[in-house]
Amino acid sequence: MSKKKNKLEAIDLNAYYGDFLALKNINVSMEENLVTAFIGPSGCGKSTFLRTLNRMNDYVDGFRVQGQILLDEQDIYRKEVQVDELRKQVGMVFQKPNPFPKTIYENVIYGLKIQGISDKTLLQETAEKTLRQTTLWDEVKDKLHKSALALSGGQQQRLCIARALAISPSVVLMDEPTSALDPISTAKIEELIYELKKNYTIIIVTHNMQQAARVSDHTAFFYMGELVEFAKTKTLFTSPKETRTQNYITGRFG
Numbered sequence: 001m002s003k004k005k006n007k008l009e010a011i012d013l014n015a016y017y018g019d020f021l022a023l024k025n026i027n028v029s030m031e032e033n034l035v036t037a038f039i040g041p042s043g044c045g046k047s048t049f050l051r052t053l054n055r056m057n058d059y060v061d062g063f064r065v066q067g068q069i070l071l072d073e074q075d076i077y078r079k080e081v082q083v084d085e086l087r088k089q090v091g092m093v094f095q096k097p098n099p100f101p102k103t104i105y106e107n108v109i110y111g112l113k114i115q116g117i118s119d120k121t122l123l124q125e126t127a128e129k130t131l132r133q134t135t136l137w138d139e140v141k142d143k144l145h146k147s148a149l150a151l152s153g154g155q156q157q158r159l160c161i162a163r164a165l166a167i168s169p170s171v172v173l174m175d176e177p178t179s180a181l182d183p184i185s186t187a188k189i190e191e192l193i194y195e196l197k198k199n200y201t202i203i204i205v206t207h208n209m210q211q212a213a214r215v216s217d218h219t220a221f222f223y224m225g226e227l228v229e230f231a232k233t234k235t236l237f238t239s240p241k242e243t244r245t246q247n248y249i250t251g252r253f254g
């Protein structure tokens with residue numbers, strides 16, 4: 001494996017929904033400026049694990065974790081951690097594009113506005129920068145003040161990524177970001193992920209193994225709440241160590 005810095009690390013992590021143990025003793029490191037993909041059959045715990053990385057599951061009744069998640073070597077479940085601050089560092093993009101019923105411009109600057117930033121030049125510059133980063137600028141520059149809901153699904157998802165980037169996170173979590181998109185929009189998002197990893201650490205949940213193989217540097221294969229295998233993506237797909245990984249990537253189950 002390469003020798004980049006560990007951006008995120010799970011140590012002896014168990015996660016429960018009530019009595020149900022959804023993640024079993026997960027130990028894994030996710031390196032800075034790389035793309036790490038989580039794959040595995042439905043219900044194996046991919047989304048649960050992704051959501052522990054910015055404490056999104058704090059909202060779920062009965063959810064609790066044991067063990068640690070380190071972000072830059074600091075446990076994000078420490079008592080003194082302010083979850084709002086954590087989510088500024090660890091942004092998230094969801095499966096279905098979820099723009100707010102506001103203009104394109106208001107969507108992008110939303111996170112900055114709620115932080116109390118009102119400097120118009122800064123807001124405009126950030127909007128243009130992030131829309132350029134997500135390759136949306138040329139498509140929307142003449143309709144910034146029109147509703148975001150009038151955009152196509154693929155454009156909406158790039159807008160949601162721009163919105164996540166506007167608050168300058170260092171990590172972006174993506175939960176099946178292309179599953180609702182057509183192949184052309186999917187290709188655009190995949191190219192974008194490739195570009196973004198220069199500046200961000202990206203963690204992506206995907207059901208699409210070709211996608212994991214195309215966009216990620218490292219892949220983690222989950223099965224029934226366990227992290228069965230973690231390796232360089234190429235290694236995991238060409239010479240997996242575990243029979244369960246082999247069976248999954250060859251389509252024998254899942």
Ligand SMILES: Nc1ncnc2c1ncn2[C@@H]1O[C@H](COP(=O)(O)OP(=O)(O)OP(=O)(O)O)[C@@H](O)[C@H]1O
Nearest residue numbers: 017020022040041042043044045046047048049060
């Ligand atoms: N809010 C919840 N309350 C109770 N159990 C839950 C909740 N969310 C998920 N689970 C359970 O935790 C396990 C892992 O679910 P999770 O959504 O993390 O899997 P996944 O691998 O992301 O699945 P999929 O690929 O279908 O999205 C499943 O057994 C699921 O039923």
